[in-house]
Amino acid sequence: MLTDQPLEDMPPHPGEHRAADIVVATIEQDIVSGLLENGSLLPPERDLMGRFGISRTVVREAIATLTTRGLLESKPRHRPVVRKPGYDAAFSAVGGVVSHLLRQDGGVKTLYDVRIFLEASLVRHAALHARKEDIAALxxxxxxxxxxxxxxxxxxxxxxxxxxVFYGILGNPVFPAVHRAFVTWLFEHWQSMNRSPEQNLIYYAGHKAIFDAIIDRDPDAAEKALLAHLGEAWETVRGTF
Amino acid sequence: MLTDQPLEDMPPHPGEHRAADIVVATIEQDIVSGLLENGSLLPPERDLMGRFGISRTVVREAIATLTTRGLLESKPRHRPVVRKPGYDAAFSAVGGVVSHLLRQDGGVKTLYDVRIFLEASLVRHAALHARKEDIAALxxxxxxxxxxxxxxxxxxxxxxxxxxVFYGILGNPVFPAVHRAFVTWLFEHWQSMNRSPEQNLIYYAGHKAIFDAIIDRDPDAAEKALLAHLGEAWETVRGTF
DNA sequence: CTCCAGATTTGGTCCGACCAAAATTCGGAG
DNA sequence: CTCCGAATTTTGGTCGGACCAAATCTGGAG
Structure with a gap:
């Protein structure tokens, strides 16, 4: 007989979830509850299919879903790694879409403009509210x-x-994650530029100007310096992609 | 014999593409090129497997991959919908992770603080650079x-x-998407509050104060008014979740 | 003890089948 | 002719089995 009836009988369930959803929910629970430790390896697929009484197809679909949700981190030929969801996970989850957005029309410029606007606000905030330790870090x-x-x-x-440093002063974990996302996404597009010491000196001068303005507690000057610096940087990389 | 050799022979390709990758790449191409219109339905899985000469498993995996990349939008029992990647798609892709982040500790406050900081910068920008049509829209x-x-x-x-309106003044498509994401994520958590006309009057007054400050081209006053307004709003909803 | 080759594990891919929900078709009532 | 519900077809969800290749484990040679 090819048609063995399923070991589990779940006919009295009229409008329930998909099988994969149950697996997803269970593993999700185990991760947030700490039963599955952060950084540990997910059990082998054949283990899971035995444990849940489902086929490997469903196990793999569940793993895929959990990966997109950022709860798992799966590399091609390796066991998925358990990842407790963090703010960085959120951004890494959108990498696929973003790569498309950056490729079309002025995608890179659009993202870079966001970075400029945000960072301008951040340096302004730093000039006004940076504490001693922030200044020291800077x-x-x-x-x-x-x-x-x-x-x-x-x-x-x-x-x-x-x-x-600017992204960290607010103390809000979202901003450092945003910064890392910016770096990841933007750097992919102008990694080929070769910086000279002369070029670096200009950049350093830009940094120092921002720093000095913050020391002076002058938000307008700080913002202006940041704008000049990032505008300058843009000009040197705009042709590299 | 169960083991028919595959119709395609790709032994001389050691580290090349997988069948699923070809499907993904092709459909991806069709979507970005517009051959598959945005909003249209993806052909049935059995169609695709015939068209590419592959098994349905591969088709499904390809669909799953494209879904995670934001090029498809698939609901459980329905045909996947073609989605040309946009900035909104990026944010909706992280919905899963974000829902987790909002549930833990001060997740909602953290996100709300980000909104406050961003929007404060936006009203400041509006006060300084809003054009006639922006003022009119406001x-x-x-x-x-x-x-x-x-x-x-x-x-x-x-x-x-x-x-x-504030998120649109910059003309950068990322900000409206950010705003929609904020609304989507935050509103889920205090939809149960019942607003009274008195409450609404207070909120309206907050809006008007911001608007007046922008009319006066006073960024500091605008920012202050925005901060007061959002702080006020926070106090009325902080207990509802 | 070290190191390499073979055996085992495990993820990646594929297939054909069955089931149930959804979409479609179709025929009869009005 | 129109409309509505049942029958049929379509289609996504699930299943178990199979094969391959990379990764890992194991045991013996040096």
């Missing part, structure tokens, strides 16, 4: 940036780190 | 809001519409 980042002028790779890193 | 939205004070549902709509 100064440290600036110095590291200065020390890296002759090292292209390191300069890039310290550059990003300097800007990252 | 005035019209404000009047509609005033006329709806006695209609709870309509007031909500006009309220959202008023705030939406």
């Amino acid at each position: 100064r440290a980042a600036l110095e590291r940036n200065h020390a890296a002028i002759d090292d292209p790779v390191l300069f890039d890193n310290t550059d990003v780190a300097f800007h990252a | 005035r019209a939205a404000l009047e509609r809001n005033h006329a709806a004070i006695d209609d709870p549902v309509l007031f909500d709509n006009t309220d959202v519409a008023f705030h939406a």
